[in-house]
Amino acid sequence: xxxxxxxxxxDPALWRTAFVLVxxxxxxxxxTTIVSVALxxxxxxxxxxxxxxxxxxxxxxxxxxxxxxxxxxxxxxxxGRRAWAAAIAxxxxxxxxxxxxxxxxxxxxxxxxxxxxxxxxxxxxxxLLARAAGPDRVGRVISVVAVVPLLSxxxxxxxxxxxxxxxSWPWLFCVNIPVGAVALVLVRRxxxxxxxxxxxxxFDLRGAALLAPGLAALVCGLxxxxxxxxxxxxxxxxxxxxxxxxxxxxxxxxxxGVPLIDPRLFTRPPFGVAAVALVxxxxxxxxxxxxxxxxxxxxxxLTAWETGLLLAPQGVGAAAGSLWVSRVVHRVAARTxxxxxxxxxxxxxxxxxxxxxGVPDALIAASLLVRGVGAAMIxxxxxxxxxxxxxxxxxxxxxxxxxxxxxxxxxxxxxVLAVVLRTRFAARGPDAAAAFADAFWWVLASTVxxxxxxxxxxxxxxxDRPGPLARPARRVDRRPPRPRKGARR
Numbered sequence: 001x002x003x004x005x006x007x008x009x010x011d012p013a014l015w016r017t018a019f020v021l022v023x024x025x026x027x028x029x030x031x032t033t034i035v036s037v038a039l040x041x042x043x044x045x046x047x048x049x050x051x052x053x054x055x056x057x058x059x060x061x062x063x064x065x066x067x068x069x070x071x072x073x074x075x076x077x078x079x080g081r082r083a084w085a086a087a088i089a090x091x092x093x094x095x096x097x098x099x100x101x102x103x104x105x106x107x108x109x110x111x112x113x114x115x116x117x118x119x120x121x122x123x124x125x126x127x128l129l130a131r132a133a134g135p136d137r138v139g140r141v142i143s144v145v146a147v148v149p150l151l152s153x154x155x156x157x158x159x160x161x162x163x164x165x166x167x168s169w170p171w172l173f174c175v176n177i178p179v180g181a182v183a184l185v186l187v188r189r190x191x192x193x194x195x196x197x198x199x200x201x202x203f204d205l206r207g208a209a210l211l212a213p214g215l216a217a218l219v220c221g222l223x224x225x226x227x228x229x230x231x232x233x234x235x236x237x238x239x240x241x242x243x244x245x246x247x248x249x250x251x252x253x254x255x256x257g258v259p260l261i262d263p264r265l266f267t268r269p270p271f272g273v274a275a276v277a278l279v280x281x282x283x284x285x286x287x288x289x290x291x292x293x294x295x296x297x298x299x300x301x302l303t304a305w306e307t308g309l310l311l312a313p314q315g316v317g318a319a320a321g322s323l324w325v326s327r328v329v330h331r332v333a334a335r336t337x338x339x340x341x342x343x344x345x346x347x348x349x350x351x352x353x354x355x356x357x358g359v360p361d362a363l364i365a366a367s368l369l370v371r372g373v374g375a376a377m378i379x380x381x382x383x384x385x386x387x388x389x390x391x392x393x394x395x396x397x398x399x400x401x402x403x404x405x406x407x408x409x410x411x412x413x414x415x416v417l418a419v420v421l422r423t424r425f426a427a428r429g430p431d432a433a434a435a436f437a438d439a440f441w442w443v444l445a446s447t448v449x450x451x452x453x454x455x456x457x458x459x460x461x462x463x464d465r466p467g468p469l470a471r472p473a474r475r476v477d478r479r480p481p482r483p484r485k486g487a488r489r
Contacts, residue, residue, distance in 0.1 A: 010133075010140050016190040017132050018141050021125035023183040024088055025148045027176050028118035031095075032060065033156025033289070034163075034172055037308075041169050046104040058223050059108045061411050063115025065219055066212040068404040069260040071123040072397030073203055080131075080396060081193045084124040085184060091117035092180040099170035114173075122149070123403035127396040130387040132192055138387050139329035143380035147322035149406070150375050153289035154315035158308035165305070201258040207251055211260055214244030215408065222415030261401050271398070273456045274386040277338060278406040280450035281378050283413025284345060287443050288352070288371070289314075290414045291421065291436060292364075295355060299432040313365045317372020324373075325380050334381035335457040341381075342454055344374025346447040353441050356434035378450075385457065417442060 035042070035056055043053040074083040094114035101107035126145070133141045163171050221237030252259040266272040289311070296307040325337065348371035351363055383402060390398040420442050424435035 010137055013190075014132060014137065014141060016186075017192070018129055018145055020183055020186045020190045021084070021129050022145055022148055023179055024084065024091075024121035024125050025145065026152075027091060027179055027183075028064075028121040029149050029152035030156045030159065031114065031118060031173075031176065032057075032064070033153055034160040035060075036293075037157045037160040038164055038169055038172055041164060042104075042107070045169060046107070048104050052104065055104075055108050056111055058220070060111045060115035060118070061223075062216050062219055063112045064119035065215045065404070065407055065411060067116040067119030068123060068400055068407060069211050069215075070208070070400075071120045071127075071403070072400040073201070073258075073260060074120065075124055075127060075396035076201065077203075079193050080124055080128045081187060081191050084121065084128060084191070085187050087117045087120040087124065088180050088183050088187070091121065092177055092184075095173045095176040095180070098173040119407070123399040124396070126383070126387075126403065127399035128191055130395050130399065131392050135388045136330075139380065139384040140326045142383050142387070143322050143326040143329050143376075146379040146383060147318050147376060150285060150318040150322075150372065150379065151315045153286055154308075154311050154318075157293065158312065161305045161308050204255070204257060204260045207248055207255070207260045210244050210248035210251060214241045214248060217241030217244065219408075219411050219415065222412060222419070225415070225419050258397075261404065262397065265398065265401055268389065270385045270456075270458050271389055273453055274382045275402060275405045276453040277378060277382045277450055277457075278402055279409035280446050280453070281375060281382075282406040282409030283416075283446050284349075284443055284450070285375055286410035287413040287417045287446075288349070288440075291417055291439055291443070292352070292368075294421075295433070295436040299355075299436060310361060310365060311368060314368035314372040314375075317369040317374075318376045319372075321373035321376025322380065325376055329381055329384060333459065334385045335454065335459060337377045337381040338454045338457060339451065341374040341377025342447055342451045344377065345371050346374075346444060346451075348374065349440060349444045349447060353437050353444060355437040355440070356431065358433075413446070 039053045039056065042056060043049065046053075071083070078086075091114060094110050094117060097110040098107060098114060101110055126142070129141055129145060130138050159175075160172060163175065217237045218241030221234045221241060224237070225231065225234035248261075249263045252261065252263040266275055292311065293307050296302045296310060302310065321341075329337065348367040348369075351359055351367040386398065386402060387395065417439055421435060421439045424438040425432070428435040428438070
């Protein structure tokens, strides 16, 4: 059997659906990092301290984390396409308000609104796309769509630096408006409405009162500990957040209704292992994109634009890896792809543990290229496994759970690395490169944990292996037998 014959066909209509839904994910994810290069500019514009301006990024991240759990209920109640279009509209309004902000408090408030809408877009889009593709084609389309979150940590600072080089800071937010307008025009024409799940299920108020504030307190405590080092207040916030999350798990297991995130979902293989892999992937990708730009600008002395260019190979590797994965995901075991991807990410990370010895820029770029390819080999196969194990009416809540854990992995991983970096700076003194190298050992350790989790992914059964990996069927000769010599005809 040929490879082309075994590959599930993806018609142009499905690619149009994927394109429209990618626009929403692109806006939401790139806004996480696009303002990172503008913090000094915003501090000067609003005449505030640099220690206060980081709330422009933190507020958006907290809003994203707290909004994601509600995406499943919104899709069940109002329909996935309608909820997605409403989130796009709110995101565009919030982007315009951010551009018109007159003070730091007003900008932070509008960023909260923007993050709340942006947090809904990736899970709603993934659920709609997974349903439109079906279990046979979801691997191919998800492998292309999943590259967007991998590109945002690279493209965000690069795009922000380019915009600030040509225009003023409000254009960091106005750039979203034409992209979102195109998405709103095309959504009804190109995106089919997803099936509604538990439409009559009431909103889980108790779960929301535990989960959203718990996530916010946990992330806020870790972030503040990394930025300011204020241990008592940060420890109290972390303890409060962790206790609320434990209480939510207990509520989710006891309630007779439909919880925002069902804890039992993670006990069903391979969903639980897939979730762990996505958490570690988010921590590794976003953690590296937090540490490396700081090293390149503070220790290596590069400008923001030079730093963005040096980080670009990771995006190139992620794009190339996603295109390759889309061609082989239907005929290579997900477990094989994920473990191979983790090996590549680990190999690319080893170089950064040697920063104290002086690593050439060319080697940094090559390592980022390898890491990008490896990350692309992890995300799409893991999500494909998870979505194939979920019924169509359960896709919105499953997508919300996976998106939440991926986002939480990125935010918590970044906050933990900020704490590690602060402690290593205190221990290393003036040797900044050594402090960054020490922090990257933690990134490498996270990839080892991901590899351990990935070994629990299911092995494919022989009959489930399509394409050239399956044993070819014995050829049956359907021609009538030749008459024996001398036999009567």
